[in-house]
Amino acid sequence: MAMAVAETISNGGELVVEAGTGVGKTYAYLVPVLLSGQRALVSTATKALQDQLFSRDIPKLIDALNLPIRVALLKGRGSYLCTLRLSQARQSHDASLRIHMHALSKIETWAQSTRTGDLSELTGLDDRSPVIPLVTSTRDNCLGSPCPNFKSCHVNLARKEAMSADVVVINHHLFFADLNVRETGMAELLPSVQAVVFDEAHQLNEIGINFLGRHLSTSQLLELTRDTLGAGVQWARGLVDWTLICSVMEKSIRDLRLTAQNSRPGSRLRWTEPVPDGMETSEWLLAMSQLQVALQAAQAALDTVSEMAPDFVRLHERVTLQLRLIQDFQDPCAEGSVRWVEVGAQMRLVESPLDISSAVQTHMLQKQVNEHTQAPAPGSQKAWIFTSATLGEDDQMRWFTEPCGLSESRKLRVASPFDYANMAAVYVPPGMPKPNDITHTRQVSSWVEKHARQLGGRTLVLTTTLNAMRQIGEALTAALGQSGELEILVQGQGPKRRLMERFREGSNEGGLGCILVASASFWEGFDVPGDALQLVVIDKLPFPPPNDPLVEARSQRLELLGKSSFSDYSLPEAAVALKQGAGRLIRSETDQGILVVCDPRLTGMAYGRRLLACLPPMQRIHTEVEFEESLTRLTKTSTRP
Numbered sequence: 001m002a003m004a005v006a007e008t009i010s011n012g013g014e015l016v017v018e019a020g021t022g023v024g025k026t027y028a029y030l031v032p033v034l035l036s037g038q039r040a041l042v043s044t045a046t047k048a049l050q051d052q053l054f055s056r057d058i059p060k061l062i063d064a065l066n067l068p069i070r071v072a073l074l075k076g077r078g079s080y081l082c083t084l085r086l087s088q089a090r091q092s093h094d095a096s097l098r099i100h101m102h103a104l105s106k107i108e109t110w111a112q113s114t115r116t117g118d119l120s121e122l123t124g125l126d127d128r129s130p131v132i133p134l135v136t137s138t139r140d141n142c143l144g145s146p147c148p149n150f151k152s153c154h155v156n157l158a159r160k161e162a163m164s165a166d167v168v169v170i171n172h173h174l175f176f177a178d179l180n181v182r183e184t185g186m187a188e189l190l191p192s193v194q195a196v197v198f199d200e201a202h203q204l205n206e207i208g209i210n211f212l213g214r215h216l217s218t219s220q221l222l223e224l225t226r227d228t229l230g231a232g233v234q235w236a237r238g239l240v241d242w243t244l245i246c247s248v249m250e251k252s253i254r255d256l257r258l259t260a261q262n263s264r265p266g267s268r269l270r271w272t273e274p275v276p277d278g279m280e281t282s283e284w285l286l287a288m289s290q291l292q293v294a295l296q297a298a299q300a301a302l303d304t305v306s307e308m309a310p311d312f313v314r315l316h317e318r319v320t321l322q323l324r325l326i327q328d329f330q331d332p333c334a335e336g337s338v339r340w341v342e343v344g345a346q347m348r349l350v351e352s353p354l355d356i357s358s359a360v361q362t363h364m365l366q367k368q369v370n371e372h373t374q375a376p377a378p379g380s381q382k383a384w385i386f387t388s389a390t391l392g393e394d395d396q397m398r399w400f401t402e403p404c405g406l407s408e409s410r411k412l413r414v415a416s417p418f419d420y421a422n423m424a425a426v427y428v429p430p431g432m433p434k435p436n437d438i439t440h441t442r443q444v445s446s447w448v449e450k451h452a453r454q455l456g457g458r459t460l461v462l463t464t465t466l467n468a469m470r471q472i473g474e475a476l477t478a479a480l481g482q483s484g485e486l487e488i489l490v491q492g493q494g495p496k497r498r499l500m501e502r503f504r505e506g507s508n509e510g511g512l513g514c515i516l517v518a519s520a521s522f523w524e525g526f527d528v529p530g531d532a533l534q535l536v537v538i539d540k541l542p543f544p545p546p547n548d549p550l551v552e553a554r555s556q557r558l559e560l561l562g563k564s565s566f567s568d569y570s571l572p573e574a575a576v577a578l579k580q581g582a583g584r585l586i587r588s589e590t591d592q593g594i595l596v597v598c599d600p601r602l603t604g605m606a607y608g609r610r611l612l613a614c615l616p617p618m619q620r621i622h623t624e625v626e627f628e629e630s631l632t633r634l635t636k637t638s639t640r641p
């Protein structure tokens, strides 16, 4: 892998590498990047992984290789303290902020000493804390160069540091956000780098489409209303009736949200006709036009005072942008895109491309060509490296390369060095009902209860739906948790980081053994080496939900092209997700464990063979007796009490 990366950096072009667990893919791309002496961007999926690369992996290698390389970390603006908003929040008379004053004063103390302003330095601050939006800026509310704190602004300083570094560590969200709106500096950085590496590249497509589409959300509109009222009262009190303008805006936003009051929170409403499914046509059209009128009134008011403060200029731009979006959502959907409405506490109108292939081709891989010959200019080709432990089920890794527009790229698969045949096994319990049987979830719970008790916890239950997660979590808590036999951890009970730490701890130091019941976000990126995890139970084969508007649109496109939406889309999606879930089991050379899939389709249907083939080469367990014996062996070989 390292040789292939080095060749790609010197020759340019695209390389896609699937590197199984334990290959050491991070070093396999970092070493050639650092040795190349070229300017490089390294992008990964999450801020936590960014921190790990920046603070642990890269410094270790720079030290070992003894290279004079400057490295910078660049995150999205939401990760940095905005000193202006912090002081505004501290001075605000808004009664609703009173409960946050203690947290704000702690941030203020830290603000005196931080060099980077990166909020991840504040250990006590949870990612989901409501204080974070109060002390960070958004593209909408940042004042930019007219800001009185502009010179010492952490967002700008991070950006400057990135511009002068040799290697910059970013994340995929930032990459696509900037590709779309060119805001945080990554887009300016891109032309000057010779190599771009995407680690955890399997997430690129889903992250990318989120940023490449159009979004209109009632929460963003409400924030705009609040900011307009705040600035109006502060800078132009009495010149315009801000209270009236903003209350009309607010009412029209709430009326728009109310059009979906009969829809289940969390649902995505298909929107292929002029009006989204489940909406009353006249109500929807009226709500959209009233919102438009309310924003036009705000736009006109802001126009009259734009000279009075920089805030008004920015607010005018924001209102204009929202008005354009409202108009866009009344026009037909763009070709190759799909629309839906997301219903939650707030409402989000989304228009999304089906994949990122055209963005990759037009914004990323453009090659500089000789004007006359149209041949690539020598030395002008950037190197693009995409890597992950899971990129598909076939050697062409079509699951990844097709939606990312990388079918023509060089491809390499490096298998995991772990001895799966001796250390791991896969088992489909006979007698488990079909996944659509109403007793299925109950039977999964009983099965886990029995066997996790025998193993003393050390079990991760991965569900395909939040509903099943809640039901299994409740059943196990009632059966094992309340009596104090085992500790039952359920996703959402607390911050993900804390749940992961507790689970890794297991029964160490006299603690209780743990079962963790989780859904989507734990299927990948959850690393438990050692014997705190020996049993991974998957409730159902993870097919994409067929009623989801995006899934439906992707399937329809394939059918129109004469392909099979099941074979060419649903099955590869399930294969990759299954591979990721199974990947939680063996994380080091000495790990041992069993993967249990409580879905009889894996052994009973012809396509089950295709899914089994994409799992690492584990032994197969066929009967409950064999399983019990394996479990006993695991219990005996475990180093924990």
Ligand code: SF4
Pocket (backbone or CB within 6 Å): 082, 083, 084, 085, 137, 141, 142, 143, 144, 145, 147, 148, 149, 150, 153, 154, 155, 156
């Ligand atoms: S420039 Fe923007 S982010 Fe920086 S301090 Fe000012 S408002 Fe905050």
